[in-house]
Amino acid sequence: MTDDPHPPPPGARWRALLPDLAPWRSSRDFRLLWTAGLVTSFGTFLTMVALPLQIKELTGSALAVGAIGAVELVPLIVFGLYGGALADAVDRRKLILLTEVGLGLLSALLLANSLLPDPMLWPLYVVAALTSALTGLQRPAIDSITVRIVPHDQLTAAAALSSIRWQLSAVAGPSLAGVVVAYAGLPFAYGLDLLTFAVSVLLGLGLAPAAPAHDAEQPSLRAIAEGARYAWRRKELLGTYAVDMAAMLFAFPNAIFPFLADELDAPWSLGLMYAAGSVGSIAVSLTSGWASRVHRHGRMVVLSAALWGAAMAVAGWLPSVWLVLLCLAVAGGADMVSGLFRSTMWNQTIPDELRGRLAGIELLSYATGPQLGQVRAGGMAGLVGVRASVWAGGLACVASIGLLALTLPKLMAYDARTDEHARRVRERREAAGARAADSAAA
Template sequence: MSLSDALLDVRPLRTSPVFRRLLFGRTVSVLGSFMTMVTVLYQVWDMTHSAFWSGAVGVAQAVPMVGVSLFAGAWADRVDRRRLYLTGTVGSAVCSVLLAVQGFAGHAPVAVVLVLVAVQTSFAALGAPAAGVFVPRLLPKDQVAAGLALQQVSGQAMMLVGPAVAGLVLGWWGIGVCYLLDALSFALSFYGAYGLPALPPEGAKSRPGIHGVLDGLRFLVGHRVVRGALVTDLAATLLSMPTSLFPLVNEERFGGDPRTLGLFLSALAVGGVAATAFSGPVTRLARPGPVMLCASACWGVGLFLFGLTTSAWLGLGLLTLAGAADALAVLSRTTIVQTRTPDALLGRVTAAETIVGQAGPHLGNLRGGLVAGWSSGATALIAGGLMCLAAVTAVGVTTPELRAAGAAAPGEPPATAPTGP
C-alpha cells in the first residue's frame, strides 16, 4: 500500500467544488466557535471568580443542545435543509455580534452573557440536524466516509488551534475582538452553504411536533445497526470518559505538574488528528460497523492501561492511541448514521447522534468524578476501561448486523421511514 493510499482520502475536494466551499466555511466557523467557548469561560471567570458560574456556562450550552435538537431534527425533515441551516447560522452570528457589543461596551451582567450563550447554542442546535444531510446528498456513496473524515480532521485541527488563537487575541485586543471574529467566521460559513442547491427531504416529510420526534425515535429503536452504533458510542463515553480524572491522576501519579496535565489533554487530540489524517484505508474499506466496535474496544483498553501505568511517557502514548481509536469510532458512527438512515429521517437521527455526542462525554466525566471521589482516579480509569470493553463486547455479540455493517448496507433491505396516519 502506497503512502497516498494510507493518507486521508481527498477525492471529495477534487470532485465537488460545492463540498470544498462548504468545508472551508465550516472549518473557519469551528475555529470561531472554539474561540468564543474560551472567551466566554474567561469572561465569566473574570467577572465572578466563581466555579459555580463557570460551571453554569456548560449548563447554558448543554441544556439548549439537548432540548432543541430533537425538535430541530423533525423540522429539518419537513423543510429545505439548506434554508434551515442558513437560518441557524445567521442567528448564531447575531448572538456573537451582541456578545461583541457587550464586550466592547463593558461587561454585561453574567446572566445576560449566559442567556446569549444559550440562545446561540439553540441556533447551533437548529442548524446541526440540517447540516447532517449535506455530505450524503452532495457526494457519491463511495465518497461519503471520506467527506466525513475531512470534516472531522478539520474540526479536530481547529480544536487544537482555536483555544491558542483565543488566548493570543484576548491578550492583545480583548474579549470584544474575539467575539467579533467569531461573528465574521459565521459569515464565511454562510457563504459556504449559500451556494448549495435546495435540499428538501427525499420521501415523506416528518409529521409536525412530537409525532415527528417519536417517528424518529421509533426508527432508532428498530434499526439495529444505527441503534447499535449509538449505543456503542454512548457506552464508550459514558463509562470511560477520562478528562475529569486527569487532574487527580496527575496529582496521584505525577506530582501535579501542570505541564504533564496539559500534555494529557493534548495527547487525545493529537491521536485523533493523526488517526483521521491516515484514515484512507478505513474509509475505503467501507466497513464502519466492525471498525467502530474494534476502535471503541481499543479506547477502553487504552484507558484501562493508562490507569495502571506510573510512567508519564507511557501514559502519553496510551492516551494518544486512545485518542486515535476514539476518532476512528466517531468517524465510523457518523458514516453509519449518514449512510444507513433514509433521507426523510436523517435530520432527526442526526439530532439524536448530536445529543449522544454532546451528552455522553459530559455524563461520562461526571461518572468518573463520582467514582474517583469514592476511590481514586486510577481506580475510576481502570473500572471505566473495563466496563467500556465489556459493554462494547456485549453490543457486538448481541448485534451481528453491526459486526457485518458496511456503509452501503450490502444485502440489507432498505430502511424506510415510518409513516403516520
C-alpha cells in the same frame, strides 16, 4: 515466482494511506461546506475560551463557570431533536444559513456586552443557552446535507475530511484563542468570532438548495417519534448509539485530568492531556485512505471502541506522564476510527427523508455521553481515587463493549456491500442521479 508485470510505483503504498480527497474534488458544495465549517469553528473556539474566562473575571467563582454546561445541555437536547425533524421538512441549506446568521447575532451581543463599562453577567448565560439551541437546530441539517452533496461511495472519505477540519480547529482554535484573549482582549475575540460567521454565511450562500422530499412530514412530536421508532427497528444503528454511549460513560475522564496531572507530579502536562486525544484523531484522519476499503463497519466500531477503553485503562495504571499521554493519543485515534465508521453507517443506510431526525438522535447521544462520563469520572474519583477512576472506567468500557457485541449480532454482521438498507439507499441515489441526467439532457 515471477515478478509482478505491473508493480506499483514507488511510494504508492504510502500514498494509499493519505486521506481520500475524492469528495473535495467531485463536489463543489462539499468544498464550500468544509471551508465554511473550518472558518466558523475557529471563531467558535475563540468564544468557547473567552466566555468562561469572562464569567470567571466577573464572578471569581468556579461554580459560576461550571454552570455554563448546565444551561447548554437541555437546549442542545431539546432543539437537537426538533432540529432533526425540521431538517427533514425544510430546505436544509436555508436552515443552515438562518441558524448561522442567528449564531453571528449572538456573537454580536457578546461583543456589545464586553464593550460596556461594566459588562453584565446574565446575558452571558442567555447567549450560551441560545447558542446551544441554535447549534441543536443546525447540526442535524449539516450532518444530513452531506449525504446529498457527496457520492455514496465517497461518504467514508467525506467523514474523514470533516474530522480533519474539526480536529485541526480543536487543536489550533483554543491555542489561538488563548493568545488573542491574553494580548488583544475579550472584545477582539468576540469580534473575530463575528467575522468568521460573516465569512461562513457568504460561503454558505453558494450552496445549492437542499429542498425536502415532496411528502416530507412537518416537524412535530409524532415526526420525532417516527424517527425514534425507525432507529429502534434498526438494531445495527441502535448498536452504534449504544457503543458510543458506553465508551463515553465509562472511559471519558477529562474532568479529572487536573487531578491526574497532579498525581503524576506533572501539573505542566494538563494542556497536553487535553490535546493528546485530538493529536491521535488527527493522526488517524491524515492516514485514513485505508478506511474507504473497509466494508464491515460494525466490527470496526466495536473494535475501536474497545481499544479506546483499553487505552484509558492502561493510562490509569502507568506511572510515566509521557506514556499516559501516548495512551490518550491512542485512545483519541481509536475514537476517531469509531466515529468515522459510525458516520459512514448512518449516511449510507438512512433514507434521506429520515436523515435529519436520525441526526438529531445522534446529537442526543453525542451530547449526553460525555456529560454523563464527566459525572461518572468525578464521582468515582471521589470514592476510589483518581487513578482507579481512570483504569476501572477503561475496563468497564471494554467489558460493556464486549457485552454489546454479543447482544447485537446485526451490528457485528453489518457489511456495506450486502446490507439491504445500504443497497436501497444506493439504488435510490443512482435512480435520482439518472433522472437528473435525463432532465439535463432534455
